[in-house]
Amino acid sequence: MEPRFACTACGKCCHGLLPLTLTDAVAHAVRFPLALVWTVMRSNAKSYDLATRLGTTVRLPNRKTVAVLIQPSAYLPNHFPCPALQPDNLCGIHADKPSRCRTMPFYPYREEKDQADLLVPRKGWECDVSAEAPVVYRNHAILDRADFDRERAELLEQAPVMRTYADYVLKYMPWIVNDLAKMAAAPAGGKLVTSLSSFLTATRRTDARELAAAQAPLMQALAERTRNDPALADFHKNYAGWAKEMERLAQRP
Amino acid sequence: MTSSACPCCSGLSFETCCGPILAGAPAATAEALMRSRYTAFVRHDLDHVERTHAPEIREDFNRAEAERVADECDWQRLDVLRATEEGDEGTVEFLIQFRRDGQDMRHHERASFRRIDGQWFYSAGEVNPKGEPRRVVKVGRNEPCPCGSGKKFKACCGR
Numbered sequence: 207m208e209p210r211f212a213c214t215a216c217g218k219c220c221h222g223l224l225p226l227t228l229t230d231a232v233a234h235a236v237r238f239p240l241a242l243v244w245t246v247m248r249s250n251a252k253s254y255d256l257a258t259r260l261g262t263t264v265r266l267p268n269r270k271t272v273a274v275l276i277q278p279s280a281y282l283p284n285h286f287p288c289p290a291l292q293p294d295n296l297c298g299i300h301a302d303k304p305s306r307c308r309t310m311p312f313y314p315y316r317e318e319k320d321q322a323d324l325l326v327p328r329k330g331w332e333c334d335v336s337a338e339a340p341v342v343y344r345n346h347a348i349l350d351r352a353d354f355d356r357e358r359a360e361l362l363e364q365a366p367v368m369r370t371y372a373d374y375v376l377k378y379m380p381w382i383v384n385d386l387a388k389m390a391a392a393p394a395g396g397k398l399v400t401s402l403s404s405f406l407t408a409t410r411r412t413d414a415r416e417l418a419a420a421q422a423p424l425m426q427a428l429a430e431r432t433r434n435d436p437a438l439a440d441f442h443k444n445y446a447g448w449a450k451e452m453e454r455l456a457q458r459p
Numbered sequence: 460m461t462s463s464a465c466p467c468c469s470g471l472s473f474e475t476c477c478g479p480i481l482a483g484a485p486a487a488t489a490e491a492l493m494r495s496r497y498t499a500f501v502r503h504d505l506d507h508v509e510r511t512h513a514p515e516i517r518e519d520f521n522r523a524e525a526e527r528v529a530d531e532c533d534w535q536r537l538d539v540l541r542a543t544e545e546g547d548e549g550t551v552e553f554l555i556q557f558r559r560d561g562q563d564m565r566h567h568e569r570a571s572f573r574r575i576d577g578q579w580f581y582s583a584g585e586v587n588p589k590g591e592p593r594r595v596v597k598v599g600r601n602e603p604c605p606c607g608s609g610k611k612f613k614a615c616c617g618r
Contacts, residue, residue: 407520
């Protein structure tokens, strides 16, 4: 049976962490609180080879090598709606929405032949997968592939920048290797988050001040919003700390 | 006028220890520069930290993050574990104890310094440095025992 899929605009996927291409992250810096999210891929993972091209490889203290994806992301708790999601569950920036949202439910960090399970709606999502929905994936190939190809191409293009950043972090925050090793050893993997300020410093972005000025009020607002929720203590700590960093960066001469 | 103790834990007063270096005087040794950089964090004087980075790492300095770290940490003490200099190269291994988010933390680093035109600069750091590799000498069964007994190893400690 061929997988069928149609979006019903239930808005359920418009929540939580949103990986962005670097271009989209910069373009939407006034909208999304940005962070860099690291994911470890073990060498037996299906998309390991792809991950080495999109990300970087790191040798762990136990001498094993893993691939590490570093995704510029809208950094939001799982149940927080996208800031662009409107009350009618439609996207407020549909015409300019990020590649990640256009390509859904496909995911270019995985090989094209390994996308079938992404067409099965996650718990609580209301995607239409009935006989009425169109066929979108056939013989392990995406039928309308323009968005997928565009996002993949952007990711490949930005890979050298992400590698520069990884080298910086491993040099100046070497303890991160231990965190990566822990993630590699944990059955469920895990995610590690680093700040936009370290990314801006590492990549010598000339627009750092403008990006920081766009980010500071977002970080402040989210720090307030997460202040009294113990379950979001980590998010609160990051938002509050990054708010300070962004304010300072924005004020730099 | 009373002079306050220098934050770098040298036992000297701030005025005779890190004060002049923070004010722009060249540090006499790599260790003195290292101490003054710690004191700069304690006193939120990140300008001093920034200008004492060697040229090749100056652009790598994340000033915004350093200022936040300086704000959020309650600096408790600095211990210089080892300081060596050879010509214009210096190495200082140190341990900083501080509190952050209500937790006691330690930062152990072996930092490299370089003297350029008479001024010391911080050039690199290894966090949680590995010690010198331990050398294991294998003693042959028929060699003299390393305990100094004069017997063969196999007849002494190697039995």
